[in-house]
Amino acid sequence: MAGRNKRKAGASWPLEERPGYLIRRLHQIHVALFQEKCAAFEITPLQYSLLTALAKRGTADQTALAQDIALDRTTTTGALKRLQARGFIDRSVGPRDRRSRTCRLTRSGAALLRKIERPARAAHLATVADLTTADQKHFIAMMRAIVEAQGQRRGATRPPA
Numbered sequence: 001m002a003g004r005n006k007r008k009a010g011a012s013w014p015l016e017e018r019p020g021y022l023i024r025r026l027h028q029i030h031v032a033l034f035q036e037k038c039a040a041f042e043i044t045p046l047q048y049s050l051l052t053a054l055a056k057r058g059t060a061d062q063t064a065l066a067q068d069i070a071l072d073r074t075t076t077t078g079a080l081k082r083l084q085a086r087g088f089i090d091r092s093v094g095p096r097d098r099r100s101r102t103c104r105l106t107r108s109g110a111a112l113l114r115k116i117e118r119p120a121r122a123a124h125l126a127t128v129a130d131l132t133t134a135d136q137k138h139f140i141a142m143m144r145a146i147v148e149a150q151g152q153r154r155g156a157t158r159p160p161a
Contacts, residue, residue, distance in 0.1 A: 026127070034123040041116045046071070047079050048120055051105065051113050054089060059104045061094055070151070077101075088112055 015021045034045045053068040054060060066076035080103060083089045088109035094100030128136045
């Protein structure tokens with residue numbers, strides 16, 4: 001009996017029980033659902049988040065947008081350049097700092113956000129659809145609690161309070 005307990009204690013931790021593995025898999029599943037439901041728009045979840053944050057702010061510099069969606073500035077800048085190339089946002093040199101870029105939605109970007117809202121929401125709901133409504137609310141509350149508690153860790157880009 002003691003030998004069996006020793007093996008259990010020294011056994012590897014199954015992937016299916018590791019929070020990090022499950023979070024990564026859930027993210028992969030969500031991205032696949034988003035791409036499936038929003039394929040006609042050729043927009044990534046990250047670009048959708050940027051457009052949403054920009055719509056809320058009206059006008060914002062790239063650093064503020066990066067903070068809003070908890071992403072590094074380099075990745076944010078690349079995504080914003082791609083959105084600009086498609087005519088969904090305007091980027092201009094900042095009025096106070098010539099190194100910064102000020103962004104705003106174009107009419108085309110605002111129209112895209114209106115059109116993609118329903119399928120994007122469907123993708124988010126499909127991600128948690130296998131849970132009961134009560135479990136969905138609890139799951140989202142638990143994820144928010146973890147993000148709030150752990151969001152300021154080094155390497156975990158955190159939006160401003």
